[in-house]
Amino acid sequence: xxxxxxxxxxxxxxxxxxxxSRLHLADFLxxxxxxxxxHIGCEHGVCGACTVLVDGASARSCLMLAVQADGRRVExxxxxxxxxxxxxPIQAALxxxxxxxxxxxxxxxxxxxxxxxxxCGDTPMTEAEIRRALSGNLCRCTGYQGMVEAAxxxxxxxxxxxxxxx
Amino acid sequence: xxxxAFTYHAPRTLTEALTLVATLDNARVLAGGQSLMPMxxxxxxxxxxxxxxxxxxxxxxVEDTADGLKVGAMTTQRTIERxxxxxxxxxxxxxxxxxxGHQQTRNRGTIGGSICHLDPSAELPVTACALDAVLTAxxxxxxxxxxFADFPAGYLTTSLEPDEILVQIDFGKWPERAGSAFEExxxxxxxxxxxxxxxxxxxxxxxxxxxxxxxxxxxxxVPTRLTNVETMxxxxxxxxxxxxxxxxxxxxxxxxxxxxNPAEYRQELAGHLTQxxxxxxxxxxRASADT
Numbered sequence: 001x002x003x004x005x006x007x008x009x010x011x012x013x014x015x016x017x018x019x020x021s022r023l024h025l026a027d028f029l030x031x032x033x034x035x036x037x038x039h040i041g042c043e044h045g046v047c048g049a050c051t052v053l054v055d056g057a058s059a060r061s062c063l064m065l066a067v068q069a070d071g072r073r074v075e076x077x078x079x080x081x082x083x084x085x086x087x088x089p090i091q092a093a094l095x096x097x098x099x100x101x102x103x104x105x106x107x108x109x110x111x112x113x114x115x116x117x118x119x120c121g122d123t124p125m126t127e128a129e130i131r132r133a134l135s136g137n138l139c140r141c142t143g144y145q146g147m148v149e150a151a152x153x154x155x156x157x158x159x160x161x162x163x164x165x166x
Numbered sequence: 167x168x169x170x171a172f173t174y175h176a177p178r179t180l181t182e183a184l185t186l187v188a189t190l191d192n193a194r195v196l197a198g199g200q201s202l203m204p205m206x207x208x209x210x211x212x213x214x215x216x217x218x219x220x221x222x223x224x225x226x227x228v229e230d231t232a233d234g235l236k237v238g239a240m241t242t243q244r245t246i247e248r249x250x251x252x253x254x255x256x257x258x259x260x261x262x263x264x265x266x267g268h269q270q271t272r273n274r275g276t277i278g279g280s281i282c283h284l285d286p287s288a289e290l291p292v293t294a295c296a297l298d299a300v301l302t303a304x305x306x307x308x309x310x311x312x313x314f315a316d317f318p319a320g321y322l323t324t325s326l327e328p329d330e331i332l333v334q335i336d337f338g339k340w341p342e343r344a345g346s347a348f349e350e351x352x353x354x355x356x357x358x359x360x361x362x363x364x365x366x367x368x369x370x371x372x373x374x375x376x377x378x379x380x381x382x383x384x385x386x387x388v389p390t391r392l393t394n395v396e397t398m399x400x401x402x403x404x405x406x407x408x409x410x411x412x413x414x415x416x417x418x419x420x421x422x423x424x425x426x427n428p429a430e431y432r433q434e435l436a437g438h439l440t441q442x443x444x445x446x447x448x449x450x451x452r453a454s455a456d457t
Contacts, residue, residue, distance in 0.1 A: 001171040001172070001173065002172075002173040002174050004174065020171075021171075021172055021173060021174035021216070022168060022169045022170070022171055022172060024168070024169075024203075024207075027168075043167045043168075043207055044167065044203075044204035044207050044208060045200060045203065045204050045271065046204075048268070048270060051270050054273075057244070057273040057274075058269055058270040058273055059270055059273055059274050060200075060270050060271065060274075062203075062207070063199050063200055063203040063204065063207075063271075063274070064199060064203070064274065065174065065199075065203075065218075067174055067176070068199075068218060068220060112269070112270065115269070132355065132356075133269060135268055135354075135355055135356045136267070136268025136269060136270045136271065136356065
């Protein structure tokens with residue numbers, strides 16, 4: 001067993017902590033920083049509930065050790081809505097299109113779509129591309145139709161008629 | 167599920183990492199962690215020491231050389247799939263990566279990690295097998311090259327020595343007038359493949375097959391080259407009938423199955439996927455010859 005002093009910037013704020021080597025990033029966020037919006041589902045990299053952005057790139061926080069995030073910039077679901085509580089357009093669209101029910105998978109879904117939105121820029125996204133992006137986030141209640149419709153609503157659209165079916 | 171206790175090491179240079187693997191007992195090397203971390207969370211693997219290669223910049227690179235594409239073992243799958251050099255010099259890798267995990271795992275998962283984990287359903291080892299990739303293993307005693315055919319020692323097991331680390335993968339020169347394709351069948355997209363086929367074919371101007379490589383995943387504990395099928399194709403004029411015969415041959419090769427997916431089912435998949443992959447590869451040769 002080893003312990004490590006680490007500094008991680010989470011949602012713009014720097015945090016210094018001493019952690020056990022085996023503490024994974026999801027537990028670090030939840031237990032050390034009380035950021036419980038990042039959910040833990042399977043804890044072996046299958047469900048995507050714990051998805052966060054590390055230096056802007058989505059990652060399963062249950063498959064990354066807190067010590068591996070030393071010196072890195074982490075974004076969690078807590079950073080997505082505006083400070084006054086106004087929902088991010090992705091969150092608002094998920095709500096509008098019934099893209100969530102129990103909400104357990106939602107933080108991971110939002111972080112995945114946030115990365116997709118940043119990466120695509122102005123490039124139109126097809127339904128197939130959105131479904132592929134969401135393939136790493138398991139939802140067991142609403143299914144994906146509402147999520148896909150929300151994403152199509154928010155992301156740049158292909159011109160009418162160009163949208164492809166998955 | 168939490169991993170059992172271990173001591174974490176984050177070497178900053180390859181030399182430092184090699185000294186650690188040579189001196190520590192019950193140590194595991196951590197690449198992207200997308201397979202090892204789940205195994206540690208499950209406690210299937212309980213190393214006393216974890217040596218993280220993630221802070222060694224010299225192990226992550228994509229290099230276009232006169233001898234072909236060379237990739238550093240710690241290059242992430244995401245970096246490779248977005249690389250223009252890879253698209254130009256080794257497009258089969260891009261096709262294979264389309265099927266690998268999810269973006270959240272490809273952002274961290276590495277090519278070297280996947281090849282060393284050697285999961286029989288993983289796409290990158292099958293690709294390395296098809297391309298006769300040459301792997302460079304480093305230790306404190308120097309470096310040695312291992313051709314992919316000699317790399318697997320068995321299920322999830324490589325022929326790397328305990329004091330060695332995979333540092334580089336050479337994919338060789340891409341043949342002239344060639345097309346490639348990677349086809350697989352999985353129950354859900356991005357799930358583990360039941361069978362996968364990687365292929366490259368090259369034709370001369372008279373449509374005679376000058377080179378044919380076909381590798382399969384999922385029919386044996388390690389990736390398998392379909393050498394008999396390759397021989398059937400080489401030197402022949404390409405046609406849909408020839409592809410049909412190759413697919414029939416692929417479907418009769420020995421396969422190992424399990425309760426969920428018996429051998430006969432995997433053989434049938436191997437046949438269909440070989441046909442699909444060869445047909446797509448052929449279309450790509452024609453498309454590139456037209457431009």
